[in-house]
Amino acid sequence: MRPSRLGSAVRGTLLSLVVAVMLLPVYAMLAVASASDATDLGGLGFDAARFGEHLSQLFGQGGFPLYLRNSVILSLGVAVLEVVFSGAAGYALAQLPFPGRRVLFAVVVGTLSLSPIVVLVPMYLVVRQLGWIDSFQGMIVPFAMSAFGVFLVRQFALSLPRELLLSARVDGAGELRVFLRVAVPLLRPALLTLFLLQFLAQWDNLLWPLVVANRPGLWPLPVGLSQLQTEYDFSAGLVGTAALVTAVPPLVLMFVLQRYYVAGLTLGGVKK
Amino acid sequence: MTLTVRLPGPAATVSGRGQRWAEARAGSLLALPAAVYFLVFWVVPFAGAVWLSFTDYELAGVPAWTGLDNYRRLLGDPGFWNSARVTALYTVASVVPSIVLALAIAVPLSRPGRVNGVLRALVMIPAAMPLVATSMVWSAIFADEGLANTLIGLVGIGPRPWLTDERLALWALVIMTTWKHLGLFVIILTAGLQGLPSGVFEAAAIDGAGPVRIFARITLPLLRRTLLFVLVIAVIGAMQSFVPAFLLTKGGPAGATEVLPLYLWATGFGFERMGYASAIAMVLLVAMLALSLVQFGVLRGGDDG
Numbered sequence: 001m002r003p004s005r006l007g008s009a010v011r012g013t014l015l016s017l018v019v020a021v022m023l024l025p026v027y028a029m030l031a032v033a034s035a036s037d038a039t040d041l042g043g044l045g046f047d048a049a050r051f052g053e054h055l056s057q058l059f060g061q062g063g064f065p066l067y068l069r070n071s072v073i074l075s076l077g078v079a080v081l082e083v084v085f086s087g088a089a090g091y092a093l094a095q096l097p098f099p100g101r102r103v104l105f106a107v108v109v110g111t112l113s114l115s116p117i118v119v120l121v122p123m124y125l126v127v128r129q130l131g132w133i134d135s136f137q138g139m140i141v142p143f144a145m146s147a148f149g150v151f152l153v154r155q156f157a158l159s160l161p162r163e164l165l166l167s168a169r170v171d172g173a174g175e176l177r178v179f180l181r182v183a184v185p186l187l188r189p190a191l192l193t194l195f196l197l198q199f200l201a202q203w204d205n206l207l208w209p210l211v212v213a214n215r216p217g218l219w220p221l222p223v224g225l226s227q228l229q230t231e232y233d234f235s236a237g238l239v240g241t242a243a244l245v246t247a248v249p250p251l252v253l254m255f256v257l258q259r260y261y262v263a264g265l266t267l268g269g270v271k272k
Numbered sequence: 273m274t275l276t277v278r279l280p281g282p283a284a285t286v287s288g289r290g291q292r293w294a295e296a297r298a299g300s301l302l303a304l305p306a307a308v309y310f311l312v313f314w315v316v317p318f319a320g321a322v323w324l325s326f327t328d329y330e331l332a333g334v335p336a337w338t339g340l341d342n343y344r345r346l347l348g349d350p351g352f353w354n355s356a357r358v359t360a361l362y363t364v365a366s367v368v369p370s371i372v373l374a375l376a377i378a379v380p381l382s383r384p385g386r387v388n389g390v391l392r393a394l395v396m397i398p399a400a401m402p403l404v405a406t407s408m409v410w411s412a413i414f415a416d417e418g419l420a421n422t423l424i425g426l427v428g429i430g431p432r433p434w435l436t437d438e439r440l441a442l443w444a445l446v447i448m449t450t451w452k453h454l455g456l457f458v459i460i461l462t463a464g465l466q467g468l469p470s471g472v473f474e475a476a477a478i479d480g481a482g483p484v485r486i487f488a489r490i491t492l493p494l495l496r497r498t499l500l501f502v503l504v505i506a507v508i509g510a511m512q513s514f515v516p517a518f519l520l521t522k523g524g525p526a527g528a529t530e531v532l533p534l535y536l537w538a539t540g541f542g543f544e545r546m547g548y549a550s551a552i553a554m555v556l557l558v559a560m561l562a563l564s565l566v567q568f569g570v571l572r573g574g575d576d577g
Contacts, residue, residue: 011380012385012387012388014380015377015380015381015387015388015391016387016391018377019377019391019394019395022394022395022398022451022454022455023394023397023398025398025406025409025410025413025451026397026398026401028409028412028413028419029405029409031419032409032412032413035412038415038416038417039417040417041412041413041415041417041418041419042417042418042419042421042422043419043422044419085305085306085309086306088302088303088305088306089302089303089305089306091302092298092299092300092302092303093303095299096295096296096298096299096302096303097292097295097296097299098295098296098297098298098299098300098303099296099300100300100303100307101299101303104303104306104307104310107310107311107314107315108306108310111310111314111318113560113561113564114314114318114557115508115512115560117512117514117533117536117537117553117556118318118321118553118554118556118557119314119317119318119320119321119553120536120537120540120549120553121320121321121324121540121546121549121550121553122316122317122318122320122321122324122550123313123317124540124541125317125320125546126312126313126316126317126320141313142313144309145305145306145309145310147310147314150306169291174294174298175294175295175297175298175299176298176301176302179298179302200400200402203402204402204403204404204515206403206404206514206515206518206519207514207515207533207537211537211541221402221404222402222404222515225404225405225408226404226518226519229408229411229519236412236415239408239412240408240409240412242408243404243405243408243409244405246402246404246405247401247402247405247406250400250401250402251397251400251401254396254400255393255396258393258396261396261400262396262459262463265399265456265459265460265463266459266460266463266464266498
C-alpha cells in the first residue's frame with residue numbers, strides 16, 4: 001500500500017496544526033512576559049521594548065539574580081555529584097564483586113518505587129538532625145545520588161565489553177584505573193543522560209527547597225518564583241519574564257543534548 | 273592459569289585470589305558512598321516514615337507511640353477524604369486524555385520525513401519546560417483577563433473565573449497537566465513506535481489490512497510495553513503532583529484542588545503534625561504501589577515482553 005501524495009500532504013498539514021496548538025502556551029509565555037499588567041494578559045501581542053524593560057528590571061533588583069545563582073549551584077552540584085557517585089556505584093554493581101553487593105542492589109531497586117513526597121517528613125528530620133536546614137548541603141546532598149541513576153548506570157555497565165576491561169587488567173592497570181580510563185569513557189552516554197536529567201530535575205525542584213530553605217538568600221528559582229507571584233510590586237509581566245528566563249537554560253540544554261534526553265525519557269519503555 | 277604482571281607497586285594478577293581481592297576492594301570503595309547515602313537518605317527515612325505513622329509527633333515535642341490512632345483518624349477526616357477524591361479525579365481526568373491524544377499524535381509523527389523530524393523536535397519544547405515556569409504561564413492564561421477567557425470569548429462564551437470557581441479550578445489544573453504530559457508522552461511513544469519492526473507492517477499492508485486494522489491488531493499489541501510504561505509514569509506522576517496545585521490555586525477554592533501531596537505538606541510543615549503526615553504518606557505509597565501492580569497485571573497479561 002503506497003500512501004497517496006494528497007493523503008500525506010493533508011496528514012502533514014493536520015499534524016503541523018496540532019503541534020502549533022501544542023506550542024501556543026509556549027508562545028503565550030512571550031506574550032505574558034511583555035504584558036504591562038494583569039489586564040493585559042488576554043492577547044498574543046509581543047512588545048519587545050517592554051520585554052526589554054522587564055528584563056533589566058528583573059536583573060537590576062536583588063531577588064532574581066540571587067535565585068538564578070542559587071539554582072545554578074543547586075542543579076550543577078546535584079548533577080555533578082550524581083554522575084560521580086551514581087556512576088561509581090552503578091559500575092561497581094555491574095562489574096565488581098564486593099561484599100554486600102546483593103543487599104545494595106536490593107536497596108536500590110526498592111528505593112526506585114519510593115518518591116520524595118513519601119519520605120518528605122523523615123528526610124526533613126534527618127537533614128535537621130545533621131544541622132543542614134538552611135544550607136546548600138541540605139538542599140544538595142539528599143539528591144546527590146538516586147536509585148534511578150545507579151540503576152541506569154548499572155544496566156549500561158552490564159554490557160561493557162569484558163575483553164576490554166580484562167586487557168586493561170592484563171596491561172597492569174589497577175581496578176580504579178580500569179574504571180576511570182576504560183569504563184568511564186564507554187559509560188559516557190549514560191553519564192551524560194544522568195547529568196542532564198538530574199540538572200533538569202533540580203532546576204525544577206520546588207518541594208524540597210521549600211521545606212529546607214527558609215532563608216530567601218538560599219532560595220533557588222522555583223521557590224523564588226512562587227514568592228514573586230505574591231510580591232505586590234511585581235507586575236504580571238515581570239512574573240512572566242521571570243518564568244521565561246527560568247525556562248531558557250533547560251530548553252537550551254535539552255536541544256544541545258537532545259539524543260540523551262530522549263534516551264533518558266524512554267528508558268524502560270522501549271524494547272531494545 | 274594465572275597471569276602475573278610486574279608493575280611498580282603491588283603485583284597485579286588477572287585471575288586468582290589477588291585479582292578477586294583487588295576487585296572486591298575497588299568495588300567496595302566505589303560503592304561505599306552509595307551505601308552510606310541510601311542508608312541515610314532512603315532506608316532510615318523510609319523506616320522512619322513507617323514508624324512515625326504510628327506516633328503522635330509535633331515538631332516541638334517527641335514522638336509518642338499511639339498505635340493505629342493516626343490511621344483511625346484518617347478514616348474519619350473529611351479533609352483527607354476530600355484530598356483522596358480530588359487526587360483520584362485529577363489522576364483519571366489528566367492521564368486518560370493525555371495518553372489517548374499522545375497516541376493519536378505519535379502514530380503519524382513517528383513516520384519518517386523531514387517535516388516530521390522538525391515537528392518531533394518542536395514537541396519536546398513543552399516537555400522540557402520547567403513545571404514551575406509552566407505553572408506561572410498557565411496561571412496567567414487562566415487569569416480573569418487571560419488567554420483562556422479570550423479564546424472562549426471567540427466562540428461566544430462569557431469569561432469564567434477559572435482558578436477561583438470551585439467547580440472549574442480542578443479542571444483548569446487538569447487542562448494544564450494534560451498539556452504538559454502530552455509532549456512527554458508523544459516523545460516516548462514516538463520512540464517506541466520507531467523501534468517496532470517495519471516488516472510486520474509491510475506484510476500486513478500487502479495482505480490488504482487497512483490502517484485501522486493495522487493499528488488495532490499490530491501497532492497496539494506491539495506497543496504494549498511502551499504504553500504500560502507511559503501509563504505507570506502518568507499515574508504515579510499525577511498522584512504525586514504538587515507543583516501545579518501549589519502554584520495555581522494553593523489547594524483552593526475551599527479545598528477543591530487540595531491534592532494529597534499538598535494535604536500531606538500542609539499537615540507536616542504547615543501544622544507540624546509529623547506523625548499524621550507520615551500516615552498520609554503511607555496511604556499514598558500503598559495506593560501508588562497497588563495501582564502500579566494492577567496496571568502491570570492487566571496490561572502485561574501473559575507475555576513477558
